[in-house]
Amino acid sequence: MSESKDGGDHEDGEVNMAAWILGVKNLSIQPYPLPLLGPNDVKVRIKAVGICGSDVHYYKTMRCANFIADKPMVLGHECAGIIEQVGSEVKSLAVGDRVALEPGISCQxxxxxxxxxxxLCRSMKFFGSASNNGSLANKVVHPAKLCFKLPENVSLEEGAMCEPLSVGIHACRRANIGADTSVSIIGAGTIxxxxxxxxxxxxxxxxxxxDVDDGRLSIAKDLGANEIVQVSTSIQDLEQDVMKIQNAMGCGIDVSFDCVGYNxxxxxxxxxxxxxxxxxxxGLAQTEMTVPLTLAAVREVDVIGIFRYRDTWPLCIELLRTGKIDIKxxxxxRFGFSQKELEQAFETSAQGGNAIKIMFNL
Structure with missing residues (x-):
């Protein structure tokens, strides 16, 4: 099947459409020509795409941290869909398979x-980041090895949620979370x-x-947090907030996750x-921080960072399949894929409030 210049398939005349960011708060659903299908690629009809905080940063400023969109770009990277075509060398997947897509293509x-x-690959091509086109589109072409088949009892929306869940999995692996670990988490947003x-x-x-928001804390409680603590945004309340968290734990805190990223x-x-x-x-809200590192160092508190994830999709899918994690x-x-709904979805996400994860159903 050959590709037409407007991104449509000659066979059915369908034009591939995608959500483009053209400038600050300027979104448009426009044609998106797909690359030719390589021997190790698959073509996926995208069915579910979540909005990530990084998508919102591009929407608001055309950049996310040091990643700058210097030209129009297709947004989106939390995605799942159905295989429509497979490359000549692809043996692991077949037309009709439901898959979750890992969005970053490293150089290998x-x-x-x-x-x-x-x-950590410096040549990473990541969906919807730094002028690499993303997956908020009718169809995408992607390496087969980065598409993971979903079991029957895992929905396409859950498949799309494997991307944010991967951040949590990678963070817990980096911090060696286990059965004897007491954990504090700062921030009750999606991450x-x-x-x-x-x-x-x-x-x-x-x-x-x-967290500062009692609504998000109530969600965290429903999801299995043993204790929830409402804290302040003011640095003047630091000592009081630390005491609240330590008292809620009732024992030493082995690992703390900062899922916000402020001083x-x-x-x-x-x-x-x-x-x-x-x-x-x-969390990476600030690129530079002023924090009490010396006091932490003399207590031998290790500081570790994470960047995205690696080798997480199989575990995410297994945890969803077995019900050990309910991501729903x-x-x-939820929004459909029209110009009006596209704009509504991004405005809803940008405003925060009670929105945790916004999902497009295509």
Whole structure:
């Protein structure tokens, strides 16, 4: 099957459409020509796409941290769909298979890739990031090895949620969460909640989650947090908030996850963690911070970071299949794929409020 210049398939005359970011708060559903199908690629009809915080950053500013969209770009990277075509060398997948897509294509040649840390590849081509087109489209072409078949009891929406869940899985692996680990989580947004779900699945002995929003805290409680703590945004309340978190835990905090990434949240995590413990920085709200590192260092508190994930999709899918993780409650809003709904969905996500995960159904 050959591709037409407008992105449509000659066979059925259908034009492939996608959600483009053209400028600040300027979204448009326009034709998206697909690349030719390579021998190791598959063509996927996308059925579910979630909005990530990084998508919202591009929507608001045309950049996310140091990743800049210097030209129009298709957004989206949390996705799942149905295989429509397979390349000549693809044996693992067939037309009609339901798949979740891992959105980053690494070079497979650099030392990071060769040593298994492909998420750190400097030549990574990631859906909807730094002018790499994303997956909020009718169809995409993607390497077959980055498409993971979904069991019958895992929905396409759950498949799309494997992407944010992967962040939680990778964070818990980096921090070595296990059955004897007491965990505090700062931030009850989407990422804080997936860290909570992952930590529970990894067997953490007790989980305390802190946030400024009591609505999000109630969701965290429903998802299995042992204790919830409402904290302040003010650095003046740091000592009081640390004491609240420590009292809620009732024992030493082995690992703290900062799922926000501000001076206040990182300082809270560092001060709350017991000597010999770990702080994992997951949220990246600020590129530079002023935090009490020296005081943490003399207590031998290790600071670790994460960037995206690696080798997580099979475990995510297995945890969803077995019911060890129920990701569905995180999906709070659903939209179709029209110009009006596209704009409504991104405005809803940008406003925050009670929106946890916004999902497009295509």
């Amino acid at each position: 040649r650099c030392n990071f890739c060769k040593n298994g840390r492909y998420n 804080g909640l997936v860290v909570l779900l992952a930590a529970r699945a990894f067997g953490a002995s007790k989980i305390v989650i802190a 206040k949240t990182m300082s809270t995590a560092l001060d709350a963690t017991c000597p010999g413990g770990k702080v994992c920085l997951v 409650p995180l999906i709070t809003h």
